[in-house]
Amino acid sequence: xxxxxxxxxxxxxxxxxxxxxxxxxxxxxxxxxxxxxxxxxxxxxxxxxxxxxxxxxxxxxxxxxxxxxxxxxxxxxxxxxxxxxxxxxxxxxxxxxxxxxxxxxxxxxxxxxxxxxxxxxxxxxxxxxxxxxxxxxxxxxxxxxxxxxxxxxxxxxxxxxxxxxxxxxxxxxxxxxxxxxxxxxxxxxxxxxxxxxxxxxxxxxxxxxxxxxxxxxxxxxxxxxxxxxxxxxxxxxxxxxxxxxxxxxxxxxxxxxxxxxxxxxxxxxxxxxxxxxxxxxxxxxxxxxxxxxxxxxxxxxxxxxxxxxxxxxxxxxxxxxxxxxxxxxxxxxxxxxxxxxxxxxxxxxxxxxxxxxxxxxxxxxxxxxxxxxxxxxxxxxxxx
Amino acid sequence: xxxxxxxxxxxxxxxxxxxxxxxxxxxxxxxxxxxxxxxxxxxxxxxxxxxxxxxxxxxxxxxxxxxxxxxxxxxxxxxxxxxxxxxxxxxxxxxxxxxxxxxxxxxxxxxxxxxxxxxxxxxxxxxxxxxxxxxxxxxxxxxxxxxx
Numbered sequence: 001x002x003x004x005x006x007x008x009x010x011x012x013x014x015x016x017x018x019x020x021x022x023x024x025x026x027x028x029x030x031x032x033x034x035x036x037x038x039x040x041x042x043x044x045x046x047x048x049x050x051x052x053x054x055x056x057x058x059x060x061x062x063x064x065x066x067x068x069x070x071x072x073x074x075x076x077x078x079x080x081x082x083x084x085x086x087x088x089x090x091x092x093x094x095x096x097x098x099x100x101x102x103x104x105x106x107x108x109x110x111x112x113x114x115x116x117x118x119x120x121x122x123x124x125x126x127x128x129x130x131x132x133x134x135x136x137x138x139x140x141x142x143x144x145x146x147x148x149x150x151x152x153x154x155x156x157x158x159x160x161x162x163x164x165x166x167x168x169x170x171x172x173x174x175x176x177x178x179x180x181x182x183x184x185x186x187x188x189x190x191x192x193x194x195x196x197x198x199x200x201x202x203x204x205x206x207x208x209x210x211x212x213x214x215x216x217x218x219x220x221x222x223x224x225x226x227x228x229x230x231x232x233x234x235x236x237x238x239x240x241x242x243x244x245x246x247x248x249x250x251x252x253x254x255x256x257x258x259x260x261x262x263x264x265x266x267x268x269x270x271x272x273x274x275x276x277x278x279x280x281x282x283x284x285x286x287x288x289x290x291x292x293x294x295x296x297x298x299x300x301x302x303x304x305x306x307x308x309x310x311x312x313x314x315x316x317x318x319x320x321x322x323x324x325x326x327x328x329x330x331x332x333x334x335x336x337x338x339x340x341x342x343x344x345x346x347x348x349x350x351x352x353x354x355x356x357x358x359x360x361x362x363x364x365x366x367x368x369x370x371x372x373x374x375x376x377x378x379x380x381x382x383x384x
Numbered sequence: 385x386x387x388x389x390x391x392x393x394x395x396x397x398x399x400x401x402x403x404x405x406x407x408x409x410x411x412x413x414x415x416x417x418x419x420x421x422x423x424x425x426x427x428x429x430x431x432x433x434x435x436x437x438x439x440x441x442x443x444x445x446x447x448x449x450x451x452x453x454x455x456x457x458x459x460x461x462x463x464x465x466x467x468x469x470x471x472x473x474x475x476x477x478x479x480x481x482x483x484x485x486x487x488x489x490x491x492x493x494x495x496x497x498x499x500x501x502x503x504x505x506x507x508x509x510x511x512x513x514x515x516x517x518x519x520x521x522x523x524x525x526x527x528x529x530x531x532x
Contacts, residue, residue, distance in 0.1 A: 133392035135485045153451035202454035
């Protein structure tokens with residue numbers, strides 16, 4: 001059966017600083033990240049012949065290519081659905097390399113999100129003819145509101161609590177406090193501070209939300225045989241998955257039989273079908289965390305615990321480095337490192353398998369990386 | 385009064401009938417003209433039998449609260465003025481897999497922030513009302529104890 005199974009490796013990673021109101025343009029940030037990723041693997045820009053990014057990426061391939069000095073591009077594409085796209089861009093790049101459609105592929109995401117005017121939900125038009133007409137007129141305006149609606153139902157149905165959500169926020173913050181590149185590197189968070197924080201959309205408070213970040217990241221992929229001759233330890237794309245489940249509606253997924261069985265479930269079915277190992281063999285995870293409830297929902301979807309047990313799974317420091325059952329978002333994730341549409345999770349997965357994370361899991365040889373829950377999503381299994 | 389609320393386009397081909405029903409004070413659920421199954425939100429093709437035929441079934445407007453949030457700023461200005469306000473999702477009595485986003489209000493013309501969110505319970509019964517906002521009648525919900 002055709003599958004990715006370690007045919008392609010991530011060989012280069014690059015990122016800019018993370019911040020609010022960075023001076024560089026969004027295009028400059030993209031070019032800096034791509035350039036750094038190429039330097040990391042010592043591949044000349046002229047050899048790049050594939051590019052993949054998000055449909056929400058504002059920088060066009062032509063502009064990135066003309067700045068970085070890329071070669072003749074023979075494969076370029078974009079993946080939709082916002083935060084659901086991250087792992088899929090890497091999977092698309094890996095598929096293109098594995099099938100010989102290109103040979104050196106770069107996937108990237110650049111964003112200047114920190115400015116208040118750049119928030120997508122604030123740019124809504126006044127008359128809606130798309131699916132948002134069923135939610136926004138009633139004041140359910142922002143992604144946090146849309147996720148809070150599912151979170152309340154989830155907490156009601158399964159007894160998950162704010163303490164469980166705090167477990168998520170605190171674990172990721174602890175990891176960020178060990179990562180000098182993280183936005184929250186020098187800012188510890190306590191459970192009391194979490195519980196006292198202002199509401200954004202009840203039952204979610206400020207610390208259940210991801211950061212708003214300016215920054216860019218990129219990865220370089222080549223075939224496994226070439227990867228072994230490059231300077232960095234190769235990190236293989238063992239399996240990849242993408243899922244738009246039947247009758248799913250993006251973000252306002254209230255209109256099917258079981259809204260709490262989100263896109264993670266269908267992604268997981270494909271992922272574990274393709275993989276030579278299962279959830280019990282995953283040593284470290286990078287789970288998309290635009291909002292804290294997405295983590296327990298994803299833990300359930302990817303099979304780390306049973307349905308309804310995602311909240312309780314987070315108890316006893318399960319997500320925390322170094323001793324948790326499943327150290328998760330070991331660079332701080334979207335909630336405490338940076339929110340670059342989840343693309344920083346891919347790079348932290350690579351660092352874990354290179355052995356270079358600031359919260360390095362001992363003997364990490366497999367890593368799950370996921371993209372947005374609650375939207376058509378994607379996931380990767382990496383190994384070294 | 386003209387508001388700065390975000391509102392539906394009343395003239396979209398696939399949804400105009402729903403909003404026209406609201407304007408008449410009728411809550412309509414789209415049903416397949418071939419296999420009869422209900423679907424919401426409205427869309428042109430039945431996902432069960434791919435028929436383009438459709439009918440619109442008036443429902444009782446009775447429902448229960450499936451979930452709710454309480455929105456706090458930052459929000460669009462027209463909504464920020466009313467914050468904090470609850471937003472609910474209801475499940476229709478006739479078919480609880482038909483769910484609609486809405487507001488819990490004291491009456492059809494009441495503001496969306498009048499109900500104390502601390503008193504809202506998942507599962508509590510509600511009934512539809514139609515609230516005028518600019519040229520739109522939005523389906524909202526009032527408490528309906530003992531009627532279900």
